[in-house]
Amino acid sequence: MAGILWTVIVVLFVLWVLGLILRIGGKLIHLLLVVAVILLVWNLITGMG
Numbered sequence: 001m002a003g004i005l006w007t008v009i010v011v012l013f014v015l016w017v018l019g020l021i022l023r024i025g026g027k028l029i030h031l032l033l034v035v036a037v038i039l040l041v042w043n044l045i046t047g048m049g
Contacts, residue, residue, distance in 0.1 A: 005039060005043050006043070008036070008039060009036045009039050009040050009043075012032045012033065012035060012036035012039075013033065013036050015029065015032055016029050016030070016032055016033040016036070019032075
């Protein structure tokens with residue numbers, strides 16, 4: 001499960017970077033980044049316990 005979660009985080013981050021470079025997506029790209037950060041934090045918190 002953690003492998004899939006990290007894959008999703010990386011994909012969302014790459015989409016965010018591409019959105020910044022190509023100036024597409026607007027607020028959707030930033031929303032994807034927020035989702036990726038939330039997933040990252042959730043994984044770190046639940047992985048510690």
